[in-house]
Amino acid sequence: MRIEDYALIGDTRSAALVGRDGSIDWLCLPRFDSPACFARLLGDDSNGFWRLAPAGHETATRRAYAGDTLILETVWETSTGTVKVIDFMPPQHANPDLVRIVEGVSGTVDMSVKISIRFDYGRIVPWSRLIGGHLHAIGGPDSVWIHTPVLLNGDGHGHHGTFTIAAGERRAFVFAWQPSHLPEPDPMDPVDQLGKTRRFWEEWVSHSRAAGPWRDAVVRSLITLKALTYSPTGGIVAAPTTSLPEVIGGVRNWDYRYCWLRDAAMTLDALSRAGYVGEAATWLEWLLRAIAGRPEDLQVMYGVAGERRLPEQTLNWLSGYEDSRPVRIGNDAVSQLQLDVYGQVLRCMYQARKHGMPAPDAYAWATVSKLMDFLERGWDQPDEGLWEVRGRRRHFVHSKVMVWAAADSVVRAVEEFGRPGPVERWRSLRERIHAEVCEKGFDAERGTFTQSYGSRELDAALLIIPIVGFLPPDDPRVAGTVEAIQRELTADGLLLRYPTSGHNDIDGLPGAEGVFLAGSFWLAEVLALLGRKDEATELFERLLGLTNDVGLLAEEYDPVMERQLGNFPQAFTHVHLIHTAQALS
Numbered sequence: 001m002r003i004e005d006y007a008l009i010g011d012t013r014s015a016a017l018v019g020r021d022g023s024i025d026w027l028c029l030p031r032f033d034s035p036a037c038f039a040r041l042l043g044d045d046s047n048g049f050w051r052l053a054p055a056g057h058e059t060a061t062r063r064a065y066a067g068d069t070l071i072l073e074t075v076w077e078t079s080t081g082t083v084k085v086i087d088f089m090p091p092q093h094a095n096p097d098l099v100r101i102v103e104g105v106s107g108t109v110d111m112s113v114k115i116s117i118r119f120d121y122g123r124i125v126p127w128s129r130l131i132g133g134h135l136h137a138i139g140g141p142d143s144v145w146i147h148t149p150v151l152l153n154g155d156g157h158g159h160h161g162t163f164t165i166a167a168g169e170r171r172a173f174v175f176a177w178q179p180s181h182l183p184e185p186d187p188m189d190p191v192d193q194l195g196k197t198r199r200f201w202e203e204w205v206s207h208s209r210a211a212g213p214w215r216d217a218v219v220r221s222l223i224t225l226k227a228l229t230y231s232p233t234g235g236i237v238a239a240p241t242t243s244l245p246e247v248i249g250g251v252r253n254w255d256y257r258y259c260w261l262r263d264a265a266m267t268l269d270a271l272s273r274a275g276y277v278g279e280a281a282t283w284l285e286w287l288l289r290a291i292a293g294r295p296e297d298l299q300v301m302y303g304v305a306g307e308r309r310l311p312e313q314t315l316n317w318l319s320g321y322e323d324s325r326p327v328r329i330g331n332d333a334v335s336q337l338q339l340d341v342y343g344q345v346l347r348c349m350y351q352a353r354k355h356g357m358p359a360p361d362a363y364a365w366a367t368v369s370k371l372m373d374f375l376e377r378g379w380d381q382p383d384e385g386l387w388e389v390r391g392r393r394r395h396f397v398h399s400k401v402m403v404w405a406a407a408d409s410v411v412r413a414v415e416e417f418g419r420p421g422p423v424e425r426w427r428s429l430r431e432r433i434h435a436e437v438c439e440k441g442f443d444a445e446r447g448t449f450t451q452s453y454g455s456r457e458l459d460a461a462l463l464i465i466p467i468v469g470f471l472p473p474d475d476p477r478v479a480g481t482v483e484a485i486q487r488e489l490t491a492d493g494l495l496l497r498y499p500t501s502g503h504n505d506i507d508g509l510p511g512a513e514g515v516f517l518a519g520s521f522w523l524a525e526v527l528a529l530l531g532r533k534d535e536a537t538e539l540f541e542r543l544l545g546l547t548n549d550v551g552l553l554a555e556e557y558d559p560v561m562e563r564q565l566g567n568f569p570q571a572f573t574h575v576h577l578i579h580t581a582q583a584l585s
């Protein structure tokens with residue numbers, strides 16, 4: 001399956017990827033960052049999957065979400081009849097469940113079901129037994145109970161069965177995860193849960209302010225962002241997957257099932273602008289809990305409950321998506337210094353307040369002050385930057401601009417909302433950073449800002465300069481930077497993050513990567529800010545054309561192979577889809 005052949009279902013605690021072939025190939029339980037019990041996505045059949053499809057049919061005829069929900073409907077038209085498979089995860093259950101309802105639409109269809117559960121990312125072959133209409137699998141800390149309406153037979157590889165579905169009939173499979181020391185969970189009514197799940201999503205979407213020509217794409221992105229929120233704590237993961245490659249067969253494979261402050265802050269900015277101020281407030285509480293401690297110990301990412309240690313490991317029993325190895329879990333970028341994160345967080349708090357979030361309490365503002373103390377001491381250090389380079393630290397222009405944005409946000413909060421200072425110190429910090437970036441980060445000869453002080457490379461992240469108001473859109477230095485980026489950093493009109501052809505010393509990694517979709521949306525947003533609305537709209541609509549059949553986007557795209565690349569679906573990309581739609585309308 002191509003990455004874009006997958007659709008997402010989820011319960012705001014974890015998520016599954018369902019292929020166009022009717023196979024669930026990725027599911028981590030009970031949390032986004034738990035070990036997967038279906039990991040075929042990153043390996044093969046022996047790493048676990050659950051396929052439910054007409055016997056002998058490879059791919060579905062069509063599929064779509066049911067209206068503004070995360071309920072997936074996959075339709076198969078066969079020579080004997082038409083069948084629909086409805087997949088969803090009820091969002092309000094203590095323990096995760098996954099429901100698959102098979103609905104006969106016309107005629108009769110012979111169906112096949114194959115289930116192979118492999119706990120611990122496809123490694124543990126569980127003990128399985130069939131008891132009174134249930135398949136029970138147990139291994140280590142995990143157990144799964146599947147209520148099956150058809151007789152299953154087991155062999156060394158898993159369980160399988162066949163059945164015929166006629167027009168008007170419904171058969172439901174209910175999969176429930178439970179810690180292995182607990183007894184079988186209470187039964188649930190799948191049809192009742194279908195109604196509740198539909199109402200949950202429709203009610204949530206009804207609070208959105210999305211309107212206009214791109215309303216459906218924006219709403220699908222909002223639903224996706226909500227699906228990536230871990231509801232028990234308010235943390236937001238960057239994506240529900242690990243190690244989907246940034247180039248097929250390459251090594252740029254990372255685990256995104258954590259809460260990056262950068263990605264989460266941007267997500268909250270998009271949600272609060274779209275009317276979801278409550279989500280912004282919940283995330284702010286999550287943030288204050290996660291970062292509680294010394295400001296210099298602030299991490300760029302945390303686990304969904306605020307965990308700090310996320311050690312990177314390689315799962316060498318998995319062959320990787322289309323042989324893209326290594327498969328990694330954990331992320332060593334956790335210990336990097338990325339100064340932009342401070343700016344993202346403080347700017348997000350300021351923006352959320354502007355969009356109606358209640359004033360943060362004195363404790364929250366004291367945290368803001370401490371973060372600013374840290375920035376006053378440390379803003380001039382080199383860092384790893386927002387791209388989390390694994391090469392040497394540099395004075396990234398984007399990082400400095402975002403520290404400027406941090407200072408600008410707190411100065412504005414003092415001026416506009418009457419928060420306590422020290423405002424003079426913050427104003428002076430803002431001025432010093434501005435002067436240094438304009439002096440050391442601008443190449444006057446070429447008329448463009450550069451990736452880092454004194455370098456010749458460009459960087460898509462420089463597009464943030466007019467977005468955060470570091471310089472006005474009509475400043476010639478902005479126009480020069482946009483022009484240079486369009487000239488030197490695009491592939492087929494879409495934006496690369498930075499030059500990665502061949503081995504380079506920017507990120508310390510071999511090989512190139514695809515175009516960065518969030519950056520390409522930035523370009524459209526900046527073109528709109530510059531008044532180049534037709535060009536911006538054309539680029540935006542082209543990017544919308546890259547969404548898959550159910551409106552989802554990964555982190556990157558390969559314009560030559562015409563394939564999505566990287567973790568999927570990625571919050572960062574959907575956030576910038578929303579921002580650009582807002583900028584254009």
Ligand SMILES: OC[C@H]1O[C@H](O[C@H]2O[C@H](CO)[C@@H](O)[C@H](O)[C@H]2O)[C@H](O)[C@@H](O)[C@@H]1O
Nearest residue numbers: 238254260262263333386387388389572
């Ligand atoms: O490609 C290098 C880096 O890729 C990942 O980082 C990227 O994803 C993050 C989450 O969406 C995002 O915040 C960051 O800006 C992106 O560069 C990966 O997590 C890193 O470990 C890796 O070095």
